[in-house]
Amino acid sequence: MRRSRIKKYTLAVFGIILAIFWISPFYLVLDNSFKTKKELFTSTIGLPKKIQLGNYRQAAVDLGLGESFVNTILITALSILIIIIFSSMSAYALQRVKRKTSTFLFIFFTAAMLIPFQAVMIPLVAEFGKVKMLNIPGLIFMYLGFGCSLGIFLYHGALKGIPQSLDDAARIDGCGRFRTFWLIVFPMLKPTTVTIIVLDIMWIWNDYLLPSLVVNKQGMRTLQLMIFYFFGQYTRQWHLALAGLTIAILPVLIFYFLVQKQIVKGIISGAVKQ
Amino acid sequence: MNIRKRSLNGGAWYWTFLTPSFVALMIVVLIPFIIGIYYSLTTWDAVNPYSFIGFKNFTNLLHDKLFWNSLLFTAKFALVFVFLINLLGLGLAMLVTRAIPFKNFMRTSFYLPNLIGGLILGFIWNFIFIDVFSTIGDALGISGLKVWLSTTNTGFWGMVIITAWQMAGYVMVIYIAYIESVPVDLIEASQIDGANSWQQFRKITFPLIFPAFTISLFITLSNAFKIFDQNLSLTKGAPGNTTQMITLNIYQTAYSEKQMAYGQAKAVVMFLIIATISILQVYFSKKREVEQ
Numbered sequence: 001m002r003r004s005r006i007k008k009y010t011l012a013v014f015g016i017i018l019a020i021f022w023i024s025p026f027y028l029v030l031d032n033s034f035k036t037k038k039e040l041f042t043s044t045i046g047l048p049k050k051i052q053l054g055n056y057r058q059a060a061v062d063l064g065l066g067e068s069f070v071n072t073i074l075i076t077a078l079s080i081l082i083i084i085i086f087s088s089m090s091a092y093a094l095q096r097v098k099r100k101t102s103t104f105l106f107i108f109f110t111a112a113m114l115i116p117f118q119a120v121m122i123p124l125v126a127e128f129g130k131v132k133m134l135n136i137p138g139l140i141f142m143y144l145g146f147g148c149s150l151g152i153f154l155y156h157g158a159l160k161g162i163p164q165s166l167d168d169a170a171r172i173d174g175c176g177r178f179r180t181f182w183l184i185v186f187p188m189l190k191p192t193t194v195t196i197i198v199l200d201i202m203w204i205w206n207d208y209l210l211p212s213l214v215v216n217k218q219g220m221r222t223l224q225l226m227i228f229y230f231f232g233q234y235t236r237q238w239h240l241a242l243a244g245l246t247i248a249i250l251p252v253l254i255f256y257f258l259v260q261k262q263i264v265k266g267i268i269s270g271a272v273k274q
Numbered sequence: 275m276n277i278r279k280r281s282l283n284g285g286a287w288y289w290t291f292l293t294p295s296f297v298a299l300m301i302v303v304l305i306p307f308i309i310g311i312y313y314s315l316t317t318w319d320a321v322n323p324y325s326f327i328g329f330k331n332f333t334n335l336l337h338d339k340l341f342w343n344s345l346l347f348t349a350k351f352a353l354v355f356v357f358l359i360n361l362l363g364l365g366l367a368m369l370v371t372r373a374i375p376f377k378n379f380m381r382t383s384f385y386l387p388n389l390i391g392g393l394i395l396g397f398i399w400n401f402i403f404i405d406v407f408s409t410i411g412d413a414l415g416i417s418g419l420k421v422w423l424s425t426t427n428t429g430f431w432g433m434v435i436i437t438a439w440q441m442a443g444y445v446m447v448i449y450i451a452y453i454e455s456v457p458v459d460l461i462e463a464s465q466i467d468g469a470n471s472w473q474q475f476r477k478i479t480f481p482l483i484f485p486a487f488t489i490s491l492f493i494t495l496s497n498a499f500k501i502f503d504q505n506l507s508l509t510k511g512a513p514g515n516t517t518q519m520i521t522l523n524i525y526q527t528a529y530s531e532k533q534m535a536y537g538q539a540k541a542v543v544m545f546l547i548i549a550t551i552s553i554l555q556v557y558f559s560k561k562r563e564v565e566q
Contacts (some may be wrong), residue, residue, distance in 0.1 A: 025402055026398075087293075093292050116545060119545035120307045145298040255389075258387070
């Protein structure tokens with residue numbers, strides 16, 4: 001028994017060292033974001049002598065932090081809202097109505113997940129450009145198109161576990177389809193809704209390529225786009241660049257620590273989907 | 275009865291519920307996909323009038339050295355990436371599923387990089403490879419550490435390190451789910467019978483978590499071909515486009531060189547690769563289900 005205790009603690013020590021090593025890049029970013037330009041080059045690994053909050057002030061101004069933050073939150077929140085509303089409704093129709101059209105459409109929706117973004121990117125952006133939809137509403141609509149497949153797939157699976165008799169009871173009591181779904185069925189899908197929200201926040205908040213092609217204009221840029229430009233400007237001014245990166249990372253980290261359990265659940269249901 | 279029957283067949287509500295997602299999917303994914311296949315057979319550049327040229331873009335691809343180079347680079351990357359990340363993911367999962375102190379801290383740390391976008395991670399590692407590595411190189415007198423990202427080879431390994439670091443946590447989570455579903459009594463029974471940890475792993479855990487391999491192998495394989503952000507922010511193809519992945523090659527062709535139809539032909543090839551991987555995955559999972 002003693003040998004296994006020693007083994008247990010050896011493993012734990014090894015794991016802790018590995019974990020610290022694993023997150024050390026974040027330490028390096030945070031640490032150096034508080035240094036002066038000169039100090040950053042002379043002592044990259046040590047702690048800053050004096051905390052330079054000025055780096056953050058400068059980075060926030062250059063990132064257009066207020067505007068890009070608002071844009072990112074707006075795009076993420078609205079996209080997820082419509083993905084949730086429309087994919088849950090579609091999944092409900094496809095799961096409850098048993099007919100060939102439903103089977104066919106369900107396969108159609110899920111098969112679309114196989115198409116990689118690059119295969120539609122060039123024509124998609126060109127067509128939206130023609131109808132002057134390369135703007136925030138256009139981008140949100142695109143996220144609905146790309147996001148509804150996974151939403152429908154996950155809701156469809158969850159709906160199988162909610163008995164049809166529940167709908168029937170509501171219908172006999174005089175509820176219409178719309179009210180039956182939103183008042184009775186949808187609240188019971190809450191775990192799936194949370195999963196989809198978590199997965200889509202991580203996708204849309206971090207997305208660079210699609211916004212770079214759609215909303216790359218004054219006043220519409222997201223945080224990721226600003227980071228990209230910011231970096232082009234400051235490749236030799238790491239103290240400012242690293243402060244900018246810290247600002248961009250922080251919201252995601254806070255979000256992670258708030259909903260850690262759901263994230264893990266979300267990844268598993270998202271991964272096993274295929 | 276009448277209500278029930280009508281609702282089973284679906285009335286007007288059926289289409290009302292379906293239309294918004296269906297329209298979005300058609301406009302955003304399906305129609306561009308089909309138009310894209312057509313464009314790949316033309317001289318389309320999104321501005322000027324264009325004409326149909328059959329498979330000329332595809333035959334041109336055969337002689338496109340840069341494209342082949344990026345395809346080869348991506349394939350080589352995929353091979354190393356898939357192997358390394360599954361090994362890492364499984365190793366980490368086995369570590370954090372043991373009854374050891376601080377395992378939640380470990381899980382959190384290993385998963386952390388996966389939350390952050392590829393673009394930002396690429397910039398972070400840009401800093402580490404260039405500045406931190408050269409500081410370490412100076413201190414230790416290893417000149418090899420000072421040229422990271424400036425050669426094709428270090429660029430390649432730079433891409434492998436950053437993506438493996440980012441996604442190992444994701445693969446770990448998949449393996450954890452399977453390892454934790456292994457019944458405890460099986461493990462206990464084997465301990466009573468005197469099995470050591472390696473025997474336990476080989477004879478009990480490994481066969482039971484085998485489905486996790488299929489899932490994570492294919493997810494990581496198709497991810498390897500889709501990686502873009504990290505490539506853009508870490509090496510941007512440098513030096514001289516030798517570390518360009520296929521997605522970046524498509525992007526450059528379409529948007530820097532403005533050869534939209536040609537870029538689309540490359541995108542069609544990429545679709546075929548991803549589709550093949552997915553079909554193989556379905557085939558192998560189905561085959562295993564039948565065997566069981």
